[in-house]
Amino acid sequence: MARKKQYNEDLVVEKAMNLFWKNGYEATSMQMLEKEMGINKFSIYSSFGNKHGLFLESLKRYKSRVNDVLVKLKNGTKGVEDIKQFFYDSISSNFKTGNQKGCFVTNTYYEFSENEDQLIKEQMTSFMENLKSIIIDKLRLDPLKDEATITKQANYLLLAKHGLAAAARVNTKEEIEDYIEMTFKNL
Secondary structure, rough: OOOOOOHHHHHHHHHHHHHHHOOOOOOHHHHHHHHHHHHHHHHHHHHHOOOHHHHHHHHHHHHHHHHHHHHHHHHHOOOOHHHHHHHHHHHHHHHHHHOOOOOOOHHHHHHHOOOOHHHHHHHHHHHHHHHHHHHHHHHHHOOOOOOHHHHHHHHHHHHHHHHHHHOOOOOOOOHHHHHHHHHHHHO
16 A cells, blocks of 8 residues: 655645756755755655656646746737736746746756757747747737748847846846846837
């Protein structure tokens, strides 16, 4: 008979996600996870298979957390203004706690860019393609934009979002707001 878990799996995944988000995958050790999550290695392996499985669950948790922001962007009807609001929404939680960590997905994208991990790459590619698709849909709301301009602006905005995520780790709220305002000044 299997033993009943003595911990809340949602809570421990949340704690692991925050640790991975802050430190990255490679710099987060099993000992750090045990301490942060308040469970032992056996429980981690039993529930998630290994550190990699726990990391994938953490990414899944983060993406479900940011889903509301993506849905708001997708359902918007104001085009470029919706994208600009998405930029503000995507960094707003960093400054509520003073614990600037950037975007977990973007941090992972950078960390695994040279890595051969197919599961992580698929997760990152899927997320980025979805975001780019939504941005393209918002840009198409402007009847004055042709497809070539829309593609260039979508690429620009996706790269700007990466830059924003990196900057949100170290820059002040005022600097981030200036960055967002300047990004959208000429669109």
